[in-house]
Amino acid sequence: MATMDNALDVAGLTVRLGTTEVIRDLSFTVPRASSLAVIGPNGAGKTVLLRALIGALPYTGTIRWAPSTKIGYLPQKLDIERDLPVSGRDLLRAKAALSKTADGDVQRALADVGLDGALLARPIGTLAGGQFQRLLIAFALLGHPSVLLLDEPAAGVDAPGQTQLNELVRRLQSSAGITVVLVSHDLSVVYRYADRVLCLGRGLVCFGTPQVALTPETLSDIYGTPVAFHRHDEHAH
Amino acid sequence: MNTPDVASLALSIGMSVAAGLVGSFALMRRMSLAADAMSHVALPGIGIALILRLSPLAGALALLLVGALLIWAIERRTRIATETAIGVVFSVALAIGSVLASGEELIDALLGKPGTLVAWEAVLGVAAAAAVIVFVLRTRHALIVSLVSPDIAMTSGVDVARLDLYFLLAFALTIGLGLRYLGVLLMGSLIIIPAAVARRLSRNLNEMFTWSVAVAVLSTVTGTFAAMLAGRESGPFIVMVAGGSFGLSLWYRRE
Numbered sequence: 001m002a003t004m005d006n007a008l009d010v011a012g013l014t015v016r017l018g019t020t021e022v023i024r025d026l027s028f029t030v031p032r033a034s035s036l037a038v039i040g041p042n043g044a045g046k047t048v049l050l051r052a053l054i055g056a057l058p059y060t061g062t063i064r065w066a067p068s069t070k071i072g073y074l075p076q077k078l079d080i081e082r083d084l085p086v087s088g089r090d091l092l093r094a095k096a097a098l099s100k101t102a103d104g105d106v107q108r109a110l111a112d113v114g115l116d117g118a119l120l121a122r123p124i125g126t127l128a129g130g131q132f133q134r135l136l137i138a139f140a141l142l143g144h145p146s147v148l149l150l151d152e153p154a155a156g157v158d159a160p161g162q163t164q165l166n167e168l169v170r171r172l173q174s175s176a177g178i179t180v181v182l183v184s185h186d187l188s189v190v191y192r193y194a195d196r197v198l199c200l201g202r203g204l205v206c207f208g209t210p211q212v213a214l215t216p217e218t219l220s221d222i223y224g225t226p227v228a229f230h231r232h233d234e235h236a237h
Numbered sequence: 238m239n240t241p242d243v244a245s246l247a248l249s250i251g252m253s254v255a256a257g258l259v260g261s262f263a264l265m266r267r268m269s270l271a272a273d274a275m276s277h278v279a280l281p282g283i284g285i286a287l288i289l290r291l292s293p294l295a296g297a298l299a300l301l302l303v304g305a306l307l308i309w310a311i312e313r314r315t316r317i318a319t320e321t322a323i324g325v326v327f328s329v330a331l332a333i334g335s336v337l338a339s340g341e342e343l344i345d346a347l348l349g350k351p352g353t354l355v356a357w358e359a360v361l362g363v364a365a366a367a368a369v370i371v372f373v374l375r376t377r378h379a380l381i382v383s384l385v386s387p388d389i390a391m392t393s394g395v396d397v398a399r400l401d402l403y404f405l406l407a408f409a410l411t412i413g414l415g416l417r418y419l420g421v422l423l424m425g426s427l428i429i430i431p432a433a434v435a436r437r438l439s440r441n442l443n444e445m446f447t448w449s450v451a452v453a454v455l456s457t458v459t460g461t462f463a464a465m466l467a468g469r470e471s472g473p474f475i476v477m478v479a480g481g482s483f484g485l486s487l488w489y490r491r492e
Binding site for chain 1: 442
C-alpha cells in the first residue's frame, strides 16, 4: 500500500526487453523529499528502471507514485545532430509552454544550473556535453516537479560543475522538498548525497542507507570484482 | 498564356506554406525519404477513384489517410522505424496502384495535372492547408520536445503516440494537397527540399520555419509562372526551382 509519506512505491516490478528479463521482482520505496541513488554495473538495468518508472516501458508489478506527482526527467546521454536547428531557447520555451511556466522560472532554472544565458541562442547540438547536460537539467526543473529522475546527471560535466550540480540536487531536495531518484557511477557521491541506495546487478539487489548497503562485500558481489572507493566522511571535501 | 485565377493561387500558396512547415519537422524527425515514399500510397486511391468514376483527389486523400494509420499501427505494434514501415506500405501501394491505373491516367497521377479547379476542391484544399498550418504551429512545442527525446516529452505531459499519429495525418494531408500540382512522384520534394535548404541556413526553430516556408512558396509561385511561359506542366518546374535554391544554399556555411 502506498502511504502518505512515500513519493514512490514499487512492488514486484519485472521489466522485459524482448525476451530478456532485465529487472526481476524488484521492490523498494522512496519517501517524500528523500534521495535514492541507483547503482550497478553497465547493463544492470538502471536506465531501464527509470524508463519503466516514467511509463516509457511496459512492465509487470506495481509502480505507484504519490497523487499529483510531477516528474522532471533527465535522460541518459542524448545524441543530437550538430545541425539540428533547435536552440536551447526553443527547448526551454517549449517546456515552459507545455508546463505553463512563467518566464521568470526559466531564468531561475538557468541560474540554478549555472548555465550562461548567451548559450541559449546556439543550436543544442553544438553545446559541449556539460553545457547540454545543464540545459536538460534546467528543462527538467521547469514546471515545478515534485520528483526528479536523473540518469547520470554529472556525465560529461567538468569537476567543479559536478560539485555544483550535486549541491543543487541536494538543495532542491532539502529546501524545495523534491524527491530525487538518480543513477550514478560515482560511489563517493552516492555515499555523500544519497539517503538510500538501490543496487542492481547480476541478479543481486541491495537496498538501504549507503552506510549499511554499500559494504565492500555487497559491492564486489554486484560488480563481480572488488571495488575500491574513497568514503567521504562528513567533513571531507 | 493563361493567368492563374485567385483560387488556384491561394491553394498553391496554402499548400506551400503547409509543405514548408510539415517538411521542417519531417526533416528533423529523419523522415526525408518518407515524404517521397508516402506520396506513392496515393496511387491505388487514384486508381480506385478512376474505376469508380470518383474524384481522383478524394481517392488519393482517402488512401493517404489510411496509409498513415497503417504506418502508425505497424510502427507501434512492432516498434520498427517509421521509415521502414513507410517503405513497406509504399512499395505495396505502388504495385497495387500501377495495376489499377494505366497509361495516361498513371502519368497524370505520377506527374500531376492541374486542369481546371472546381469550387469545392479549392475550398476544401484551402481549408485542409489551413488545418495543417494551425496544427503544426499549435503543437510545435510538443513536436520539438518529442523529437529531442520522446521520454522527456512524455514526462512533460505529451501523449507521444497520439502526437505521432496526428503528425503522420498532417503529413499525409499535405501530400494530398500537392498531388494535383506535383503528382505522386514530385510532391515529396516540395516537402523535403525547402526544409533541407532551411536547415542549412537556420540556428533555431523560427528561422527554420521562415526559410522553409519562404523557399516552398517561392518555388511554387516561380515554378508555376515559369511553366506557364514554357507552356508545360508546373510540377517539374516547381521542383527545379526548389532544387536550385538547395544548390545555392550549399554555398552558405553556418559558423
